[in-house]
Amino acid sequence: MSFTPVSPGARKRVKVIGALVGVLVVLVIAGVVALKVVNSSRTPEAEVRKYLDLLASGQASAATAMVDPGVSNDQRSFLTDDVMASATSLLVVEDVVADKNDSSDTRMVTATMQVNGERFTHSFVVTADKATMGVLDNWKIKDSLAVPVTVDGDGIGQFSVGGTKASIDKASFFMEGRSFLFYPGAYNFTPVVPNEYVDSTPVPVSVLDDARTAGGDGASDVTFKATYNDKLEAAALEAAQALVESCGTYPGNQGDDCSSLIQGDSVTAISIKEKPTSLDSYSFDPTSFSGSVTYTVTTEGTLFAGTRDVGLTVKVDARFDDDGMMMMTADGKPDFRVSFAF
Template sequence: MVQPEGSAPRRPRLGMDLTILALIGVLLIAALGAGGAALYQQYYSPAAFVSRYLDLLASGRAADALRVPGVAVDRTVLEAAGIDGNASEALLRRAALAPLTDVRLETEQNGGVYRVSADYQAAGHSGTTEFEIVQDGWVGVAPNWRFAKSPLAEIELVVRGADVFSVNGFELDRRQVAITGAEAAPLEPVHLLVFTPGVYSVTVKTPIASSPGVSVLADAPLTHTPVDVQTQPTKKFRDVVQQRVEQFLTTCTTQKVLQPTACPFGLEVRNRLAPDSLPMWSITEQPQVSVIPDGANWRIKPSDAVAHIEVDIQSLFDGSIEHVSEDVPFSVDGTITILADGSASIRVGTPAGPDLD
């Protein structure tokens, strides 16, 4: 049969069309595969699971972060990891969370466990935390995930010289979060659960004591971190102690005896007071009181001072009378105990010395 002039061969054109269709099919399959992989990576992968948890911490959604599978665990799990089973949850809240930014994630697989490593900035501190993730069933064709190891950790905190402190600006009273409550000894550690990762800055600012921020980077799940905060006396507190000590010494000078009772100064003589002569005391140089830490309380560092006495002394040998005008150097120290109501009990000298409340 003769093919009409000017017409294209059908078979070659059909083959070309099929080739084009096949190529389009391959591209569609590749696009679907790439889209599915991107969708998995962004929404359904272990890294996406960790990213959502970190986003919750970064936005302060502590309650939602606690509901992420594998975060909240039985207390026996915490104890097995060396964390106190009665640790307080007071810091597992929005008010105690610090900023978390610049998060970068990498994932490695080891059998059924995925290790997701997160680099980040936590309140200006660079950190890296590794999470262990395992599959937790399916939702349709998408996998569910959970933390194989809870990202909670513990801070064991001792605050010296104060009962009230703040963590990231959230104020706490030691007696409210201590395991033994109001009966807790002043230096009994406070056990606090925290999220990882996160920076927790402990500060003290009371009328008696203060301290700059002591920052702790909680960057490892199920770990135990001891923190010891030593406060320093405030200027107001030092001024009060100085005033009370000066008042006490001035009161001592009103005792018209050679050895004022419960006072740090006195004069010993071998003879006796002259008739109708009473010792007259005054303080010519008050001590410059220095308040220093002493465990959970404070101590007055030994400070030099000078008293002056005017008195007439009669000789036991010949009855002659001598006028004594003498400076008497002495030293002042003491203890300061912080009471349950936050006030201070100032005691000069020995534990049996006078109380200057």
């Protein structure tokens, strides 16, 4: 058998092809290795950590864009960068761990975090998303870390956090308070006072996986209660003295709001002997006041005709509407019910 010698040109072509094949193999191997390296950073844990890092740095808008809370826009008013910037403490991420089911398209990723020194955990559901260019892994977090906080108010109709205000109108007569979403952090919830007679006292709230209020144990996470200041007592005293003076003249004492003890056709003269210069709260109600008044009354034509002192108690009660808000007059003063008692 004879062999045809391979020409130098053919040998050269074989060497070139072999070299190209070798280069392609190296490139394929390098590409596979590079893809694995890239995808190693595109894991369920990495996706959750990216989301939590946004919250830890106060980037509420970016976090919302990454994981939609699934609520209407009017329920997102506190999911903003400005609100998070007002927090006294934000999220601190301690650990992020995925389950061991590596081959599943649905993974559970558990994060250990803390806010204001309080530790908590949350398990995220993360699902495989469509791969980029068919090769780069993508994952999508299914549940937001936005936490509902229920706010109620007694004599307070609005509150603010970080400059954002909201009304505490009830969803229905049977429900207490209204729910608002917040990202984890420690915030000051500040009541918006309805008038100059109410003081404002912020309520510190730590939002973790739930809302934790200092000293709070009511049905709502935050319950504001109006604290009435000395201006209310001063206004009540002014209203009391106005009625006392109106009934302390003749025939002003015949008015419907005056006591029957100083009324009647037999009364011919009346004067104020002593009127209240201060009031006391009664029935443990900070919006109800009472004081003492003494009239000197002269009567004629009766068995007990003559001049005598009549001691009465004047009572002043603030009026409230159906929502528990103190009613005001047109000139911005409390709308009081003023009456006499024995």
